[in-house]
Amino acid sequence: MSGKSLLLKVILLGDGGVGKSSLMNRYVTDRFDSQSFHTIGVEFLNRDLEIDGRLVTLQIWDTAGQERFKSLRTPFYRGADCCLLTFAVDDLQSFQNLGCWKKEFMYYSDVRDPERFPFVVLGNKVDKEEREVGEDEARAWCEENGCCPYFETSAKDDTNVGAAFEAAVREVLASEDPIDHTLLSSSIDLHGNRKVTRSSCC
Amino acid sequence: MPDVRMAAYVHSKGVSWEVKNDTLMPSDRLRQDRSESPTPGLVEGTEPGAGQEGAMFVHAQSFEDLTADSEPNTDNKSAEVDDAQEEALEEGDEEEHLESEQEEKGKEELKNSNKAKEEDVTSETWRSHRKHVFVLSEAGKPIYTRYGTEEALSSIMGVMMLLMSFVEDKKNIIRSIHADGYRVVFLRKTPLILVGVSRTSCSDRELTRELQYVYFQIVSLLTLTQLNHVFQHRQSYDLRRLLAGSEHLTDNLLRLLDRDPGLLLSAVMCLPLANSARDVVSSSLQAAKAKNLVFSILLAGNRLVTLVRKKDQFLHHMDLHLLFNLVGSSSSFREGEGWTPICLPKFNPAGFFHAHISYLEPASDLCLILVSTDREDFFNLSDCKKRFLERLRRRSAYQSLQEALNTPSYSLSQVGIPELRHFVYKSKSSGLYTSPDLPALYEGGEEQERLMGLYQHLHSCLHHPTRPLRCIYRCTDTENLYALVTSGFELYLCFSPLGTKSLAVSAVNRLLKWIRKEEDRLFILSPLTY
Numbered sequence: 010m011s012g013k014s015l016l017l018k019v020i021l022l023g024d025g026g027v028g029k030s031s032l033m034n035r036y037v038t039d040r041f042d043s044q045s046f047h048t049i050g051v052e053f054l055n056r057d058l059e060i061d062g063r064l065v066t067l068q069i070w071d072t073a074g075q076e077r078f079k080s081l082r083t084p085f086y087r088g089a090d091c092c093l094l095t096f097a098v099d100d101l102q103s104f105q106n107l108g109c110w111k112k113e114f115m116y117y118s119d120v121r122d123p124e125r126f127p128f129v130v131l132g133n134k135v136d137k138e139e140r141e142v143g144e145d146e147a148r149a150w151c152e153e154n155g156c157c158p159y160f161e162t163s164a165k166d167d168t169n170v171g172a173a174f175e176a177a178v179r180e181v182l183a184s185e186d187p188i189d190h191t192l193l194s195s196s197i198d199l200h201g202n203r204k205v206t207r208s209s210c211c
Numbered sequence: 212m213p214d215v216r217m218a219a220y221v222h223s224k225g226v227s228w229e230v231k232n233d234t235l236m237p238s239d240r241l242r243q244d245r246s247e248s249p250t251p252g253l254v255e256g257t258e259p260g261a262g263q264e265g266a267m268f269v270h271a272q273s274f275e276d277l278t279a280d281s282e283p284n285t286d287n288k289s290a291e292v293d294d295a296q297e298e299a300l301e302e303g304d305e306e307e308h309l310e311s312e313q314e315e316k317g318k319e320e321l322k323n324s325n326k327a328k329e330e331d332v333t334s335e336t337w338r339s340h341r342k343h344v345f346v347l348s349e350a351g352k353p354i355y356t357r358y359g360t361e362e363a364l365s366s367i368m369g370v371m372m373l374l375m376s377f378v379e380d381k382k383n384i385i386r387s388i389h390a391d392g393y394r395v396v397f398l399r400k401t402p403l404i405l406v407g408v409s410r411t412s413c414s415d416r417e418l419t420r421e422l423q424y425v426y427f428q429i430v431s432l433l434t435l436t437q438l439n440h441v442f443q444h445r446q447s448y449d450l451r452r453l454l455a456g457s458e459h460l461t462d463n464l465l466r467l468l469d470r471d472p473g474l475l476l477s478a479v480m481c482l483p484l485a486n487s488a489r490d491v492v493s494s495s496l497q498a499a500k501a502k503n504l505v506f507s508i509l510l511a512g513n514r515l516v517t518l519v520r521k522k523d524q525f526l527h528h529m530d531l532h533l534l535f536n537l538v539g540s541s542s543s544f545r546e547g548e549g550w551t552p553i554c555l556p557k558f559n560p561a562g563f564f565h566a567h568i569s570y571l572e573p574a575s576d577l578c579l580i581l582v583s584t585d586r587e588d589f590f591n592l593s594d595c596k597k598r599f600l601e602r603l604r605r606r607s608a609y610q611s612l613q614e615a616l617n618t619p620s621y622s623l624s625q626v627g628i629p630e631l632r633h634f635v636y637k638s639k640s641s642g643l644y645t646s647p648d649l650p651a652l653y654e655g656g657e658e659q660e661r662l663m664g665l666y667q668h669l670h671s672c673l674h675h676p677t678r679p680l681r682c683i684y685r686c687t688d689t690e691n692l693y694a695l696v697t698s699g700f701e702l703y704l705c706f707s708p709l710g711t712k713s714l715a716v717s718a719v720n721r722l723l724k725w726i727r728k729e730e731d732r733l734f735i736l737s738p739l740t741y
Contacts, residue, residue: 014362016352016449057363063411066362068351068369084376088446197562197584199505199524207464 014057014064018088019177022110023095024103027067028133031164032095033071036174042149048073060178067174079113085198086118091177097134098161101141104132107150127180128157131173137162242594258699260645261724262636267518267738268642269417269527269557291346327462332359343408344425344465347372348442349401355425355458356452357465361451375399387415398422403429409528411664414671421468424529427556428464431533432457435560437466463540467532469660472635475670475700477528478644479535482514482619488611492516493739495608499599500741501592503585507562507599507741510538510578511616515643515735522740527557528642533644534566538578544568548596550589553582567592570602571609576616609708621646626725628718630710632690635666637701637725638734645726645733666703670696673701685714 021029030048035041037054047069056067063117070089073084092114096103111128120126144161151159158180160173330337337358342721345364347356353361361368375397386394396418404420430438433453441448473479484492496507496519505524509516513535520526537542537553546656549568554560565583565588579599581592603609623631625647632652637644653662665687670705673680673696682695691706693715702722706715730736 014363016362018350018352018447018705055362057362066365068365070369080380084380085351085373088348088352154599197505197559197564197585199521199584 014066016066016068017090017178017181018068018070019091019093019174020070020072020086020089020114021095021174022114023074023099023108023131024100024110024154027074027095027097027100027103028164029074029095030071031171032093032131032133033069033163035167035170037069039167041167043165055093058178060175060182063182065178067178069174074210083113083117086114089114089118090181091129092118093129093131093173093177094204095131095133095158096142096147097137098132098140098142098147099134099176104142104147104150108154119207120150124155125184127177127184128155129173129180130157130159130179132159132161134163134165135161135168178187217545225514227659228486239445244518256640256699258637258638258697259723259730260736261640261699262734262736262738267520267526267735268531270524272296319703326359326523330359330364341409341411342413342465342469343406344422344461345371345408346425346429347406348446348448349399349404350446353719354403354454355429355461357462364615371397372404381549387418394418396422398426400426402439402446412668413664413693414668416665416676417671421465423531424468424474425461427529428461428536429454430556430560431530431537431554432460434554434562435556438564440608453662460536460540462735464533464536468541468657469537470663472646472663472666472703473513473528473644475663475667476530476635476637476644479528479531480513480516480636480644480646480737481733482511482516482615483621483732484516484610484615485738488608488615489735490737491519491606491608492603492612493519493735493737494574495602495606497739497741498602499595501581501583501588501595502581503588504581504592504595504741506580506582507595508534508580508582510535511612511619514540514619515737516577517620517735519739519741527555530557531557534580534582537566538568538580544578545570545573548589548593552586559639565589567596569596575613578620605711620648623650626722628721630707630714631704631718632707633662633705633720634722635701635703636722639699639701641734645732660707664706665690665692669703678701683714693719695719 021030021033025048031041033054037056054069055070056069058065058067072085072086092111094107094110096107098104107130114124115126118126129152130147132142132144147161151157158176158188160169160176162169162173164170224258247615254276323714340358344355344357345353345368345693347353348535349372351369353365353368355361356364368474370565378411384399385397388395391544392410394407394409394413395616396407398407398419403426405423405426407418409418437453438450441450441453468474492509496509499507503520506526507519508531509518515531518526518531533555534553537551541549543549547569549566551568552563553566554563563586564582564584565586567579567583567589569579571577571579579596581595583592585591600609603612623633632650633647635646649659649662653659658670665685669683669685669692672683673694682693685692686708688708690708691710691712692704693712694703695701697726702719704715704718704722706718726733
């Protein structure tokens with residue numbers, strides 16, 4: 010098994026402070042730092058894994074949730090394979106903002122087939138005693154928004170973190186469709202070429 | 212003994228530069244009487260190596276044509292500012308270059324292609340390469356890296372995309388970063404981003420030109436139409452799926468860029484061959500034609516034997532170099548007949564030609580490339596090859612070709628100029644160049660690349676976008692260099708460090724006389740069409 014691995018770009022979105030960076034660090038480096046700092050702009054890490062016999066390299070993009078970083082994070086939405094919408098179960102506002110995050114992503118990512126784009130929703134910080142968002146409420150939102158998978162996670166306790174990212178990969182693989190290759194048959198037409206004395210692209 | 216380094220720049224005053232030819236069609240020039248005593252100001256079309264009739268190639272400037280697409284007019288001011296800054300750094304770069312050259316003397320680097328791919332990207336070996344090239348999609352996904360694996364460099368490529376996006380978010384464009392003896396050059400060719408890194412004396416423009424070649428190699432494999440289509444369809448597409456198996460083409464192209472002056476000059480070199488023998492080969496190809504055949508090209512290794520083209524169709528040097536690269540990178544064509552789609556991006560980036568590729572004999576270096584617009588044309592072209600071979604044998608030309616292959620180049624001793632170690636001469640109107648064997652001093656790969664780096668430096672001085680030179684003389688510790696460009700030719704010479712400038716100037720005149728005397732053998736003077 011020395012073939013090239015599939016390379017997928019995965020984006021973590023959500024309010025500042027819900028634990029996106031901790032989730033990424035837990036998954037990639039298996040570390041948790043309770044003294045976490047706010048992300049500035051974007052950060053990303055790689056993780057190699059094998060899913061259902063396929064080698065995959067995940068390029069995980071972690072974004073700054075604060076509004077003032079909007080212009081820094083939005084250029085990196087384009088070309089994502091999957092989006093992980095993240096909220097904290099102890100922060101009702103972060104859950105209520107999921108719709109805005111999804112809208113922002115759809116707007117800036119310029120996805121061609123919005124109905125089929127894979128989202129996974131993460132309810133983080135389930136290690137906390139007090140919850141403001143019930144699991145049923147979160148699952149209902151996921152049902153209403155494209156039936157996306159939902160995972161209750163804790164970066165601190167390493168609960169469901171791997172499962173969530175692996176589900177993201179499976180969502181991408183499930184929606185993978187082959188590129189139309191009929192263009193390989195397009196040949197040169199000399200007569201058409203004559204009209205263009207100089208072809209400049211870009 | 213004090214260490215004296217001198218770089219002499221000579222400006223010609225009162226000389227009006229020729230108006231650039233903005234059409235791809237070369238202008239046919241009436242043949243003028245060729246003077247017995249050539250002068251450096253030879254008019255284009257009368258220089259040694261100029262064809263007597265129409266040219267074979269698109270009339271390409273050495274530099275501008277390749278970068279015209281990537282620098283729209285609105286960026287002219289920005290380009291000037293960048294070049295001014297680059298000029299300020301030039302002196303420091305030279306010192307850095309000399310130091311690094313001394314450090315690397317004696318080092319032997321075995322560049323095994325597979326080993327380069329498996330390199331650990333966190334190792335010092337990976338970091339110490341003189342040059343790196345990266346290709347990524349606008350989504351930040353890795354597509355190609357010269358050393359290491361794309362997956363392992365996923366984060367670094369994300370940083371590159373990030374740098375480009377940050378700058379563009381402020382309605383600006385990033386061209387290059389200079390720091391700590393490194394240059395990092397960025398080139399956006401939507402939907403691709405190409406990044407070159409160098410710690411040589413290469414200028415930004417030289418690095419950008421190399422990235423252009425890599426871009427065209429990719430377009431050659433896919434067509435621009437398909438490239439745009441796959442990313443319009445899915446921005447997250449992993450282009451390595453379509454490029455699988457072609458990495459060695461780009462690897463080999465980058466090696467050529469380090470060593471082959473033809474890619475630098477937008478020119479190709481001919482196999483030295485008697486004029487009469489070449490005429491027989493050309494007319495044999497001319498006779499073995501087919502309805503949809505556009506180009507018939509006979510190669511001998513990396514030398515052009517002849518090229519016959521359909522009337523009104525011209526081949527660009529860059530496209531020919533891509534064909535050379537395709538043939539030179541693969542050994543599979545030797546055994547039988549290859550049939551492959553290929554896009555020639557300068558000719559038409561939108562669609563494929565199909566090329567019949569075969570060696571005249573398995574053990575021979577003679578390779579015939581027949582380029583057709585019809586993808587069902589294989590058997591017709593196979594028949595063309597047979598007819599070509601029959602004709603060659605019937606006219607006893609095959610033996611002449613085989614003998615010429617035994618001496619595919621020539622030694623500098625034939626020129627008979629002491630202190631001259633090497634030269635590269637390009638005839639502008641024919642798009643061909645000639646260059647002797649490298650002397651023993653430069654035979655090692657590293658020394659060859661060093662000499663090519665010096666030529667590249669002279670080339671970028673001569674063709675500076677805002678302050679071009681007509682000639683330049685430069686002394687280093689190990690050799691003296693002289694380069695000049697006229698309306699008819701470009702000439703780059705390497706002398707012993709004991710040489711003087713006046714010796715160099717007189718050597719040019721003697722060399723031009725020699726090339727004139729040998730032009731029948733070194734150039735294609737009578738190209739044919741069908």
